Amino acid sequence: MKYPKGSxxxxxxxxxxxxxxxxxxxxxxxxxxxxxxxxxxxEKDIAVIxxxxxxxxxxxxxxxxxxxxxxxxxxxxxxxxxxxxxxxxLKYIDFEAKETLSExxxxxxxxxxxxxxxxxxxxxxxxxxFLIVRFKKLNLTYxxxxxxxLHFIDENKRKSIPLEYFKIKGHLIxxxxxxxxxxxxxxxQEGCNYDxxxxx
Amino acid sequence: MKYPKGSxxxxxxxxxxxxxxxxxxxxxxxxxxxxxxxxxxxEKDIAVIxxxxxxxxxxxxxxxxxxxxxxxxxxxxxxxxxxxxxxxxLKYIDFEAKETLSExxxxxxxxxxxxxxxxxxxxxxxxxxFLIVRFKKLNLTYxxxxxxxLHFIDENKRKSIPLEYFKIKGHLIxxxxxxxxxxxxxxxQEGCNYDxxxxx
Numbered sequence: 001m002k003y004p005k006g007s008x009x010x011x012x013x014x015x016x017x018x019x020x021x022x023x024x025x026x027x028x029x030x031x032x033x034x035x036x037x038x039x040x041x042x043e044k045d046i047a048v049i050x051x052x053x054x055x056x057x058x059x060x061x062x063x064x065x066x067x068x069x070x071x072x073x074x075x076x077x078x079x080x081x082x083x084x085x086x087x088x089x090l091k092y093i094d095f096e097a098k099e100t101l102s103e104x105x106x107x108x109x110x111x112x113x114x115x116x117x118x119x120x121x122x123x124x125x126x127x128x129x130f131l132i133v134r135f136k137k138l139n140l141t142y143x144x145x146x147x148x149x150l151h152f153i154d155e156n157k158r159k160s161i162p163l164e165y166f167k168i169k170g171h172l173i174x175x176x177x178x179x180x181x182x183x184x185x186x187x188x189q190e191g192c193n194y195d196x197x198x199x200x
Numbered sequence: 201m202k203y204p205k206g207s208x209x210x211x212x213x214x215x216x217x218x219x220x221x222x223x224x225x226x227x228x229x230x231x232x233x234x235x236x237x238x239x240x241x242x243e244k245d246i247a248v249i250x251x252x253x254x255x256x257x258x259x260x261x262x263x264x265x266x267x268x269x270x271x272x273x274x275x276x277x278x279x280x281x282x283x284x285x286x287x288x289x290l291k292y293i294d295f296e297a298k299e300t301l302s303e304x305x306x307x308x309x310x311x312x313x314x315x316x317x318x319x320x321x322x323x324x325x326x327x328x329x330f331l332i333v334r335f336k337k338l339n340l341t342y343x344x345x346x347x348x349x350l351h352f353i354d355e356n357k358r359k360s361i362p363l364e365y366f367k368i369k370g371h372l373i374x375x376x377x378x379x380x381x382x383x384x385x386x387x388x389q390e391g392c393n394y395d396x397x398x399x400x
Contacts, residue, residue, distance in 0.1 A: 048321045050281055053255035056271065071256065071274040081250055085285060087294075090326045092287040121248045126290045 030099045030134045030141070033180040034084070040179040041088075047184060049086030049093055055079055081118045082129075088184060092127040094119075095183075099134045105160035106133050108153065116153065119146050132173065132183060135163060142170035143186045230299045230334045230341070233380040234284070240379035241288075247384060249286030249293055255279055281318045282329075288384060292327040294319075295383075299334045305360035306333050308353065316353065319346050332373065332383060335363060342370035343386045 034051070041047040060073035082096040096119070098110045111119075111131070122129040129146035144161075148169040152161055171186045234251070241247040260273035282296040296319070298310045311319075311331070322329040329346035344361075348369040352361055371386045 042321070045321075045324075048318070048325055048327075053253045053279075055253035056256050056274070069276065071271065071276070074256070074271040074274055076269065076271070079253075087292040087322060087325045087327045090292070092290070092292040094287075118248070121242070121245075122287060124245075125248055125287045127248075127287045 030097050030132070030181070034097050034132065034183075037179040037181045037183070038084070038086075041184065047086060047088035047093070049084060049088065051084050052079070052081065078112060078114065080114045082115055082122075088128070088187065092122070092125075093187075094122045094127050094129045095132060097132040097134075099136050101136055102160070103135065103137050103163070105162045106135075106166070107160045109159065116150075120150060123147060123150060128187060130183075132181065133166065133170075135166075138163075139175075140166075141173045141175075141181060142166040143173055143183055144170040145190070230297050230332070230381070234297050234332065234383075237379040237381045237383070238284070238286075241384065247286060247288035247293070249284060249288065251284050252279070252281065278312060278314065280314045282315055282322075288328070288387065292322070292325075293387075294322045294327050294329045295332060297332040297334075299336050301336055302360070303335065303337050303363070305362045306335075306366070307360045309359065316350075320350060323347060323350060328387060330383075332381065333366065333370075335366075338363075339375075340366075341373045341375075341381060342366040343373055343383055344370040345390070 031051070038047075038049045038051070041049060055077040056074050057077050058071050058074045060071070062068065062070040062072050082094055084097065085092070085094045087093065096111065096115060098106070100106050100110065119129055119131075123146035131144045131146075131149055132141060133144060134141040140163075144166060148165075149161075152165060152169075171190065173181055173183055173186060176182050231251070238247075238249045238251070241249060255277040256271075256274050257277050258271050258274045260271070262268065262270040262272050282294055284297065285292070285294045287293065296311065296315060298306070300306050300310065319329055319331075323346035331344045331346075331349055332341060333344060334341040340363075344366060348365075349361075352365060352369075371390065373381055373383055373386060376382050
């Protein structure tokens with residue numbers, strides 16, 4: 001599935017030297033790596049977590065018999081929730097994954113208001129909710145729990161979350177061969193604390 | 201969002217007298233009623249449950265600047281999971297909703313193999329998983345837990361589940377004004393038993 005805006009934007013915003021460096025380091029895209037990770041969790045019977053399809057508004061269907069069922073005009077819509085959800089150790093899991101080219105902070109315009117509202121609701125209902133944020137140029141991937149994400153946006157008027165905040169409050173997800181982005185290992189480490197935090 | 205096959209099929213398979221009767225009785229479609237119910241649960245802060253978008257395979261994007269971001273050719277894809285999931289009282293909720301015009305049984309070709317595999321996984325991982333099946337002409341809507349659904353398909357070679365099975369093993373969801381399809385009331389009634397059942 002190809003998004004209207006995406007990797008192209010990345011290429012445009014870098015010089016050609018940077019482009020090569022970025023390409024050299026970047027390996028697969030975060031989304032692809034997380035999908036592979038989820039597939040691994042599924043096959044090993046560890047968790048059942050899927051990326052939701054991107055919502056699409058269909059404007060026109062083909063009207064000839066030979067083309068029946070073919071969509072002839074449609075738009076990508078803004079999702080009202082995060083991209084990933086599922087079940088792990090009886091718990092509801094819910095998260096959003098984003099990459100940034102910035103080396104200093106994660107721009108908050110990456111997460112729109114509907115998604116913030118959703119994250120707040122899931123956190124309030126006791127789901128395990130978080131962001132996975134990759135600083136591509138630094139090759140650093142952090143998990144930031146909803147609690148810490150919401151705390152930041154409620155207490156700050158900044159339009160981006162500094163890398164420093166991820167270093168202090170986030171959890172580094174180390175690169176692995178299999179699974180690629182082993183975010184459930186962070187949940188395992190933090191799981192007991194997480195329950196306690198929920199009752200705050 | 202308009203599906204390539206759907207309500208049209210319903211109309212085609214009835215005579216015109218039947219059509220009027222069906223239209224008279226049917227009220228809203230089940231999907232629409234469930235979406236409204238989920239919206240009610242969300243607004244009342246009872247649960248956070250969404251329908252997943254229908255997966256679409258994009259074949260061609262518009263290539264002119266004025267039409268940037270417009271999908272020019274795409275297909276609906278077979279979903280690999282059920283349509284609805286979310287969180288209720290700290291539990292992972294997962295279900296599929298289907299209507300049938302049959303007055304005697306629910307045809308199993310309504311649920312494809314990927315979905316059965318998914319239902320089995322969620323049940324195994326301890327999620328609250330079920331089908332909501334509406335017999336439109338009878339104006340009866342049942343909730344059938346994964347345990348009972350899987351028991352039927354594992355023990356039978358029949359290509360449909362008889363209405364009688366829903367009457368015995370299913371749970372009738374009574375029509376209400378608000379919310380329309382109050383399926384969580386069944387979870388509340390059966391919740392305690394459900395946990396016990398999980399440990400079978």
